[in-house]
Amino acid sequence: MKTVGCDFRWCDTSGGRDMTEEPSDAVPGRSPKLYQRALAVVASEIRSGGWHDAARLNETAIAKRFGISRAPARQALMELEALGLVRKSGGRGYQVVAGVGSASHEAGSPAYLPTQEDIQLHFLASWELIYRQVEMNIVSRTSIASWRINEVALAKSFGVSRTVAREVVARLQQRGIVSKDDAGRWHAPALTARHVSQLYELRWTLEPLALEQAFRRLPESLLPVLMRDLESAIEAGDAADGAMLDAVEQQLHGQLLGHCDNAPLMQAISLPQAILVAHHRLYQPKAPFIEDEPFLLEHAEVFERLMAGRIEDAGAALASHLKISRDRAMLRIANAARNLSPPNVPYLERLGDAEFNL
Structure with a gap:
């Protein structure tokens, strides 16, 4: 079965558009001015x-x-x-x-x-109107270099105030995508194999614990419903589209784990998830499918053990799945780093080149 790799998928949901091209002032997917x-x-x-x-x-x-x-x-x-x-x-x-x-x-x-x-x-804050596109522009370039973000140029590029530009960058900092140096300048560090490995290590350490705590709070009917959706995706085979695969992934790593009531634990999990999700959007049109990636079957192992009440085994299956996902993600990032040539954007200054060595 040909699918795309869990947690860092590169299915083309962009309708063929280069996701790294510089937009006007649109929000991806809706394109409002x-x-x-x-x-x-x-x-x-x-x-x-x-x-x-x-x-x-x-x-x-x-x-x-x-x-x-x-x-x-x-x-x-x-x-x-x-x-x-x-x-x-x-x-x-x-x-x-x-x-x-x-x-x-x-x-x-x-x-x-x-x-x-x-x-x-009406109900969107001004920073929300441009956040997704700014995030895309930045993280799509971090596999090839480190970057400095110019707030003034960012505001001018999107026709917003400095306050709005500052809020966008602050949100990027919350998600771990940018950081501030001692001189108060914003940087987006280059993505490295070591960093990706560390993010996944956090996930396979913390998510099984969250799964164990979430299991005690799950509605009785939830697991059978999620399992049916997963089985439908498996039966669809090559016909399973990006939306179906994304939904299945979110059900395990988002909806199911979301029943964990340990807020500090979930906050710790959200950082590596957010960074990796941000990156997987960007290279979607750039990377080929990888043959025979059984991430759906890996999900099935987790759900089958949960439904049998084997919580420790389910956690072990989840950890194993994330370790395999790391290897797939790193192959894709390395491929993107070799082939990606994004256009310049006025608010990003290229610093040191990245070396994504596996």
Whole structure:
């Protein structure tokens, strides 16, 4: 059976797009523009009566409120004007047109109804709009070199404020992807074989313990349900797509372990998982499939032992599975390091080259 390697899979979920290419200001998978959040929120507020007639709006106020630069703020105001929700004032800025969309509003005037995506964007913090793409741009390059991150250039590249750029980098630090040197500069260290091995060593040491503690808290019906999903993926063989395989992996390493109520233990597990997950997204279009990787069968061994109540044996099977996963992951990273040639991005400065020696 041909599958892709558990915990560090490289299945192409990008629709053929190079995942390392420099985007505009989009969030991967949804591609919203930064101005759309401001547009959705303000338009909804105007239509619901949250702004009185002739209230003034300008680029500076919009930019400050949503943590964006003046360019996307200007775009949001232009879109609001096109929709008939604001009009240019005699001086600088715009005035709100009250009553838009109400029964008394002129028939045929533009009306704005936020889409589901608009509503989702409403509740996203500004840093969330760009985080995934910044993460991708950085970790996709760490197999070939170490990098310095320039906050000012990052903010300018995505049209956001320095505060938003700083929040993005802080989140990357929480996930162990970047660190700060003594001079206060941000670095993304090169990925090495030793580091990958250490991350997996943490996982095969800690995850069996979390599995044992989670088992005592599992809902009675959960294991049979997860086992059926796993069996469906095994039966699908080569027809199992990336989404199915990702779901199966998440069920073991996320959903099942998530029943462990030892918060410090789960926090310790989350760091190596987060770093490896971040890396496995990036090389998806770059690495070939590896023949006969039985990660689904490895998962099955864990579940079969759990369902038989053999908790210690299940933990041993999980540890064995993660040790094999480490070897597969390292082969893929080494392959990516040889073949990856990402384009330059303005906020990353290349430092020392990586040497991923197995």
